[in-house]
Amino acid sequence: MRRIIPVLLCLSLSLNACARTGSRDPLRGSEYVLGTICTISLLDGGSEAVLEAVFARLREIEARMSANRDGTEIAAVNDAAGKSPVRVSADTLYVVRKALEYARLSDGAFDPTIGPVVKLWNIGLEGERVPEAREIKETLPLVDWRSVVLDERSSTVFLRRAGMRLDLGAIAKGYAADETARILGERRVRAAVVDLGGNVLVYGKKTDGSPWRVGVQNPFGDRGTYLGIVSMGAGTVVTSGIYERFFEQDGKRYHHILDTRTGRPVESDLVSVTVIAPSSIDADGLSTTLFALGRERGLALVKTLPGVEAVYVDDRRRLYFSAGASKIFSLTDKGFTPAE
Ligand code: ADP
Ligand code: MG
Numbered sequence: 001m002r003r004i005i006p007v008l009l010c011l012s013l014s015l016n017a018c019a020r021t022g023s024r025d026p027l028r029g030s031e032y033v034l035g036t037i038c039t040i041s042l043l044d045g046g047s048e049a050v051l052e053a054v055f056a057r058l059r060e061i062e063a064r065m066s067a068n069r070d071g072t073e074i075a076a077v078n079d080a081a082g083k084s085p086v087r088v089s090a091d092t093l094y095v096v097r098k099a100l101e102y103a104r105l106s107d108g109a110f111d112p113t114i115g116p117v118v119k120l121w122n123i124g125l126e127g128e129r130v131p132e133a134r135e136i137k138e139t140l141p142l143v144d145w146r147s148v149v150l151d152e153r154s155s156t157v158f159l160r161r162a163g164m165r166l167d168l169g170a171i172a173k174g175y176a177a178d179e180t181a182r183i184l185g186e187r188r189v190r191a192a193v194v195d196l197g198g199n200v201l202v203y204g205k206k207t208d209g210s211p212w213r214v215g216v217q218n219p220f221g222d223r224g225t226y227l228g229i230v231s232m233g234a235g236t237v238v239t240s241g242i243y244e245r246f247f248e249q250d251g252k253r254y255h256h257i258l259d260t261r262t263g264r265p266v267e268s269d270l271v272s273v274t275v276i277a278p279s280s281i282d283a284d285g286l287s288t289t290l291f292a293l294g295r296e297r298g299l300a301l302v303k304t305l306p307g308v309e310a311v312y313v314d315d316r317r318r319l320y321f322s323a324g325a326s327k328i329f330s331l332t333d334k335g336f337t338p339a340e
Contacts, residue, residue, distance in 0.1 A: 027051065033058045034173055035068075036197025040180065044191035044207055053187070054180050058196075061176045064092050067115055067167045068125075074166050078115065082162030085151060093155050095168055095175050095281070096148065102171070102285040103145035105301065110289040111260045115165025116142045120263070123256040124245035130254060136263035143260050170240075174284025177201040177236060181280075198244075201236040201280050218333060219243045219272040219313055227313070227333040236280040240287035241272030241313075257291050268294055269314045276309040276325065286310075295320055314339075 027042040029051035040054050064073045073088040080086045088096075099112035116139045120131040131139075147160035159166065173196045180194045181203050191204040193212075202212040214237045215226030230237055242255035242265070259266045273290045277283040286308065290298035295312050302310045302322045309325035318339040321329065331338065 029055060031055050031058070034062050034176055034196060035066075035169075036173070038176075038197065039193075039195045041193045041195075042184075042189055042191075043193065044189070044204065046184070046187060046189040046192065050184070050187045050189060054183050057179055057183060058176050061091060061172065061179065064089055065095060065168050065172045065175075067118075067165065067169065074168060077157045077159060078165040081159035081164040085149065085154070085156035085158035087154065087156050090155065091175070093150065093152070093157065095172060096157055096166065097150055098175070098281055098285060099166075099168060099171050100145055100148060100150070102289050106289045106293055108145060108260055109292040109297075110170065110285065111143055111145045112166050112168060112171070113143050113145050113148060113159070113164055114258055114260060115167035116163060117258055117260075117263045118167050118169070118256075119165065121254065121256075121258070121265075123247060123254060123265075128247045128254075130249055131263075140263045143263070170288035171281060171285045173197065173199045174236075174238060174279075174281035177280035177284075199236070199238050199280060199284055202232065203234055205234070216274050216311065216329070217241075217272070218336075220317070225333075227336050228311075228319075228329050228331045230274075230276055231328050231330070232276060235276060235278050236283045237274060237276050238280065238283035238287045239272050239274040240291045243271065257288060259292065266292055266294075269316070270295065270312060271315050272313045273298065274311045274313075276311075276328065277305075278307050282308065 027046060030037060030039040038058055040051055066072045067074050073092045077086045102110040103112060120135055120139055122128040142161060142163045147164060149158040177194050177196050177199055181201055184192050184203050191206055194201040194203060200214055202214060211231040211233060214230045216228050216230060217239055218225045218227040219241045240257060246253050246255040255265045257266050270291060273287055275283040275287045290310055293301060299322055302308055310322045311325050311329060312320040317336045319336055320339050
């Protein structure tokens with residue numbers, strides 16, 4: 001979950017244009033939470049107290065949903081796998097429900113029960129390694145989103161089989177960004193940029209009325225270099241790629257988006273996919289889903305989702321757009337070429 005992807009051009013370029021009323025600089029806070037650097041920039045309205053409320057909420061979401069920490073609700077659900085349902089907060093129930101929605105939509109290419117396989121690889125963490133084929137074979141049957149039982153009435157989650165583990169790493173940051181936007185609304189903030197490790201949400205309206213401009217990370221470049229810009233109203237831009245979290249062994253790269261059929265990193269010519277959508281939980285869930293589905297199935301899925309656009313980048317630096325994406329995206333790095 002640590003990644004800084006779409007870059008915020010707005011910050012340096014248009015701070016004057018979108019400065020907070022009555023003060024010259026945006027009010028900005030950064031904190032390491034949810035496994036990544038989270039930065040909130042209040043451009044119009046808000047106060048230190050608003051920033052504190054947002055970070056308290058992000059810490060709360062992490063404390064409930066992290067799969068890598070003891071004492072979280074997800075850890076409790078995982079510990080009780082095969083034994084008993086566990087009562088969880090409305091937050092966790094909602095995020096698990098959304099994750100299962102993407103599992104259904106992708107016929108299991110996205111699967112929040114990928115946890116045991118994530119643990120085998122430990123990509124980006126201590127002890128990362130290529131597991132034995134036998135270990136993967138033994139673990140794969142535990143990846144089965146249909147064996148997650150949600151009970152809305154009693155607010156419980158139950159994993160049917162011992163050894164199953166939920167991992168919400170592909171979607172929790174999106175929820176956290178949406179919750180940030182909700183708090184900004186309650187606190188009457190008029191314009192803000194939320195960057196949760198590359199999961200970017202632009203909130204409200206810039207004071208000069210111009211569209212937000214969000215950079216899309218160049219997957220081959222250093223962090224912070226972008227290949228193009230998305231011009232948009234309030235909404236969110238989320239990228240999943242093979243370049244942020246990976247390790248290399250014997251000249252081969254092992255990245256962190258896993259193929260639920262093989263238990264190994266997804267093999268394709270894709271380098272990244274960027275999703276533009278109104279809600280961040282959808283954009284985050286979809287960025288991982290679209291990567292796992294691949295370009296053709298992914299773009300076919302996007303067609304069915306109103307308000308959602310996507311840009312795929314392949315290893316030959318070609319770009320593939322959903323129907324609406326080419327209209328809001330401008331290419332700035334001539335090293336990339338639009339395909340078709
Ligand atoms: P990031 O966490 O870098 O923002 P993603 O949103 O794409 O990137 O999420 C990747 C994370 O999702 C992995 O680290 C892992 O925890 C989890 N994951 C990996 N493969 C899958 C999958 N097929 N379905 C659901 N979650 C996955
Ligand atoms: Mg994601």
